[in-house]
Amino acid sequence: EAGVTQFPSHSVIEKGQTVTLRCDPISGHDNLYWYRRVMGKEIKFLLHFVKESKQDESGMPNNRFLAERTGGTYSTLKVQPAELEDSGVYFCASSQDRSYEQYFGPGTRLTVT
Amino acid sequence: LAKTTQPISMDSYEGQEVNITCSHNNIATNDYITWYQQFPSQGPRFIIQGYKTKVTNEVASLFIPADRKSSTLSLPRVSLSDTAVYYCLVGDLMGNTDKLIFGTGTRLQVFP
Numbered sequence: 560e561a562g563v564t565q566f567p568s569h570s571v572i573e574k575g576q577t578v579t580l581r582c583d584p585i586s587g588h589d590n591l592y593w594y595r596r597v598m599g600k601e602i603k604f605l606l607h608f609v610k611e612s613k614q615d616e617s618g619m620p621n622n623r624f625l626a627e628r629t630g631g632t633y634s635t636l637k638v639q640p641a642e643l644e645d646s647g648v649y650f651c652a653s654s655q656d657r658s659y660e661q662y663f664g665p666g667t668r669l670t671v672t
Numbered sequence: 673l674a675k676t677t678q679p680i681s682m683d684s685y686e687g688q689e690v691n692i693t694c695s696h697n698n699i700a701t702n703d704y705i706t707w708y709q710q711f712p713s714q715g716p717r718f719i720i721q722g723y724k725t726k727v728t729n730e731v732a733s734l735f736i737p738a739d740r741k742s743s744t745l746s747l748p749r750v751s752l753s754d755t756a757v758y759y760c761l762v763g764d765l766m767g768n769t770d771k772l773i774f775g776t777g778t779r780l781q782v783f784p
Contacts, residue, residue, distance in 0.1 A: 563715070590770075592771065592772075594772070594774075601774050601775060601776060602716070602772075602774040603774075604771035604772060604773065607770070607771060615771060617771075618771065650715045650716075652715065652772075654770075657770045658770060659704065659706040659718075659721060659761065659763060659770060659772060660706070660718045660721065661718065661772065662718070663714075663715025663716050663717065664715050665713070665714055665715055666713075666714075666715055
């Protein structure tokens with residue numbers, strides 16, 4: 560069974576540009592989560608999808624971040640325009656049922672210069 | 673989710689048993705205790721979860737005393753590959769959120 564995959568593994572963009580991160584959850588997992596670790600700080604929750612619906616987006620930092628999960632399969636997280644403080648590692652996780660046993664992808668390292 | 677406190681770092685040698693203790697004095701009645709492991713350049717990986725007493729799986733054991741104000745993750749006979757950061761998380765599975773709240777974790781270094 561394939562795990563959670565994320566693309567790209569690393570992205571370097573300039574301040575003001577737009578970047579879109581993609582996450583493919585484990586097949587059949589209705590729950591999809593986005594987390595991030597910025598500037599060596601703790602991993603922080605961003606939002607949670609149940610199928611295509613946003614269940615909890617309390618962790619989204621501001622309106623420069625837009626997450627979608629069309630069709631309830633893969634998800635994208637767009638940052639527009641990117642700022643320096645957005646640099647960090649963005650993790651995606653999925654689970655079949657609502658659970659604290661979540662399967663994480665390897666992350667996307669975003670560097671904004 | 674209840675706040676947790678863990679040691680920042682621990683050192684061990686191959687073959688030894690490692691016990692990492694986590695304090696969660698404000699744990700609520702419905703809260704479960706979950707541990708994750710994270711290797712460098714990888715996402716966190718679920719290790720074990722428990723509510724009370726003892727839980728064991730193929731990777732680790734989790735000991736939870738009767739008052740549930742702390743828990744201990746036990747790794748038997750560690751190897752170099754167990755070098756990682758270990759996170760203790762506490763939360764209510766029946767609540768309205770299942771987002772994980774990570775602390776700073778415990779950085780375990782295993783030496784040969």
